Amino acid sequence: MNKPVVVDIQNLTKIYAGRHEAAVKNLDLQICEGEFYGLLGPNGAGKTTTISVISSLLKPSNGNIVIHGYNLNDNLNKIKQLIGVVSQEIALYNKMTAFENLYYFGRLYGIDKGYLKKRIDFLLDRLGLLKYKNDKILSFSGGMKRRINLLAGLLHEPSILILDEPVVGVDVHSRNVIREFLKEVNADNTTIIYTSHIMEDAEKLCSRLSILDYGEIVEQGSPHALITKHSDCSSLEEVFLKLTGQNLRD
């Protein structure tokens, strides 16, 4: 691996206020430029927590995050410009149209008006939403909202795109469109970090991944390497079940 490390998570621990157990324990993780990196794990494993710390939504209890050589504590605005965050929730204004939402967020990123309008049209078209440009989010289906939610994190062409379960609750068609789109974005040299519960997707998309359980990495490597390593397993899903056990987590 000779590509530069763009996300360097050093000894990250997060203990939520009022909790005894750490949600993430002494996590060390390096992600290189251009990777499509998966964070997998059962419910409550600490995926969202990890992603929230990288996106500066949560303060770590301990540890250090360095992105593109900038320390998260000291260069917050610089880092915010470099990363795009797509949360698990649909973070959009329901009473505003798709265009108004994207325009608003885009302008806050400081994108030039004329260019922003073109980019919004381009992105909407790419995800099959151009004809709904002037419809309120309110009137959108779950899959459509997901896609707009995704676009809102991509307007400023971030170098690193962080996605928390980008395909949760969408139908097979939408999922496919999103997956293809993410591949394209990744091919454009955007580093992607994403969480998912869909092993099949992860196996197809990720260049590398980590399996988290109880806030710790239990295994990491490329999907192919993991399946090879656990020779008794024929798919990523089997590896996952083997490593995280069969018990329910919540």
Place this chain on the structure above:
Amino acid sequence: MNKLLTSIYKEGILLIRDIEGVVIMFVMPLILVIVVALLQQKAFTGISEDKIPVVIVDFDNDALSSSLIEGIAGSDMFAVTTVQGSDSLMLDNAKRNVADGVFQIGIYIPQNTTNIIKSRAVSMVQQQIPGAIQSNVNDINIQGKIHLFFDPVIKQSFRGIAKSTLMQFASSVETRIIFDAYSKFIDALTNQTSELEFPEKPAIEFSEELVSEFTAGIVPNAVQHNVPAWILFGMFLICIPIAGNIIKERGDGCLARLKTIPVNYLQIMIGKVVVFVGICLIQALLMILVGIFIMPLLGLPQLQVGGNIMALLIVSVASGFAASGFGILIGSMATTHIQASAFGAVSTVIFAAIGGAWIPVIIMPAVMQKISAISPMNWGIHGYYEVFLRSANALEVLPDVSKLMVFATVCITGSLFFRKYGKSL
């Protein structure tokens, strides 16, 4: 600057899309201001310049009745209608009008009332200096009678005031007639016409002044009090939708998204404040227009806005800032809409109660007047009083305006603090 404009753009869209909410925000205080001004008009009548309609049935048609009418009409308390003649139907008619509330007081001066006073004066002179005047009357205790009838809604205390006012007029007429009788006698005695003139003005004059720690000498009427009171109330009520806006933004995850964008949160807050201050200004304008154009149609006095539009604007903007800041603080502190509405409504009501929105500070007990000084609503209402009643200029409203602005700043700073150190998103 661009980011600020962007956030104004967004808040503006959200506000317009929630037009029903906006209408309710505007209409409720407008209804309140009219209803309460009408309700309170009677209460304020005692301390305002509103005239009381009086009908005088004058069958005397002589010195007493004419000077009574002149005196009553000249005082700024009464609006006088006079009926002259001798037909008893006129009297019945006047009584009915009072019963119907057309007039609040009726005064009936029977025939010969002046003559009775004159005879009595003559009798007095005769008793002191017998044979001084040729006259056949000689009853010093002869008494006339003026009848008063009142609309039953008139308070006991007010009846007393009306009666003593009339007594005062009657006795000054009596004094004058006695004076005339004596001066006629002296003229007869000295056999020349005296230059003695009864003085126009009484020997003792009263000066009055309303003293309180409140702005000296200004007393609002129902309209001048209620318009500012409900402007402030309406503005502070806006804290509920503002808080709702912030809580919704947080709940939707939009606030979290904003946290991942390189934008200063203060710019987003200011965007909200600007839009909501705009709403507050529109609301103040609507209320003022109601005071000027609608209130007179309902028989209320017209709102006098004073002469200084600049000062009016400054007070309105500062009040809007205080109310918006307060809403933002509630939105940052409360975790649910229910919490925010309950807290917002209750605190608005408390601010209104102690700030003198319902009961003007001027008629509050001294202790409450002190307490009311801590309510931002009081600062705003006081600022409007200054402008409406004294045509205060921008400099003169500065004390109220700076208190409001400090309050707004404290609220917004508090909300930033909450965002930073409060619950995690």
